[in-house]
Amino acid sequence: MATKLIHWFLSRFFLSGCSDYNPLEVRRACRSKAQARDAFEKNILPYAKGKTFIGLYSAFKFSDKYGFPLVIKPNVGGFSRGAYFPIENKVQLLKAGIGVKKWWPTSIIEQYLLGKNYRVVMTKFGIMSILRRYPPFVVGDGVQTIDTLINVENALRKKMQLMPITHLIPKNRAIKKHLKQQNMDFFTIPTDKQRVYLHHKISLKLGSSIEIVDKDTLTDNNKQDLIKVLNFFNANILGIDVICKQGIEVDFDAQQCIFLEVNSRPFLKMHDNPRYGEKPKNLNVFYNKLEQLEITDNEKY
Known part of the structure; x- marks a missing residue:
């Protein structure tokens, strides 16, 4: 039962x-x-060097050995839930190591490749x-703001009847924060054909x-x-x-x-x-x- x-x-x-x-x-x-990583190793396939950890000490030891960038994610899960990347320094590593625990008791730290x-x-x-x-991304035309470009993309997704599998692009705090890290906001006008990524994570909900x-x-x-x-x-x-x-x-x-x-x-x-x-x-x-x-x-x- x-x-x-x-x-x-x-x-x-x-x-x-x-x-x-x-x-x-x-x-x-x-x-x-961890099981997948073992399979890749046994089949002589390229894979991210990684380690399963519970306590943060092991995660910091891994970063000392392999350096940055890194990714931390739950050992069990999917849809990019609880994944943190790219981790570029030990402050980000600390925050990710704490945040990932709400998804699963054991976690994975791995090398990151863009x-x-x-x-x-x-x-x-x-x-x-x-x-x-x-x-999630939009492509600039040198005229419209990111806010408008998101509206245009979302209208196209509705016309293509992609929902509910492919979601509309939200204008939430996560997107706003990612734009700010690029010195942009919803009122920024990207140049013609400039691709602006609205988040680093591949997540349908984003x-x-x-x-x-x-x-x-x-x-x-x-x-x-x-x-x-x-x-x-x-x-x-x-x-x-x-x-x-x-x-x-x-x-x-x-x-x-x-x-x-x-x-x-x-x-x-x-x-x-x-x-x-x-x-x-x-x-x-x-x-x-x-x-x-x-x-x-x-x-x-």
Whole structure:
């Protein structure tokens, strides 16, 4: 009874709307970010050097060894909840180390790489979809204020019927604070074609957006590396997160690259209606095959 309550709680508050096509043993095997890091190491894939910690002393020791920038996040979770990055100094590290504890007792500290952020959904039936994920941003025209540009973008999202998956960009304190750090505010007029990021975090609730990437751009070597991760966990489906300095069309080992984590219950609704790129045409083929799988223990934790 207790495990069912735990499963309900996590599914309701942490994994709402996520897929559930893997058996319990797979979910348990790749539940934490530490487990994912171990899988990447065993498969000789580039990954962020990291450490699980409870007390802040271990986090500060890690920063002394690897330097900055860093990222701190809960060991269990998703949707960028409780993640702090980029951490550039020990004052920020202290604040992040305290703040992350409201999400999960154990935390992860890792090296941080600024690059192109991808989610690749691998299935036992092949590559289902590839997304590139963007923090919320607007593009200037030399005339309109950031406030107006946000209104224009939000109107376009409504016209495209992207909600509720892709959210409207809010004009909240988090966005205002991030603009202030760039010496901007809502009344700033960006130059023509200037891209202004409204937050550093990729979070749907903050108005982040997604782009469908053509699966054919994935190199053969990268495809084989992703298949290795799927097979390592013996999974039916995995959402694999990776950051590439150049892009997913370049071999992982030929560029600066970090494998971040694996998701045994990936949020697939993001892939149905993207903000950028063409809507994928073959997802129903994968949904139909996944629905035919017999999973008998997916109500257990």
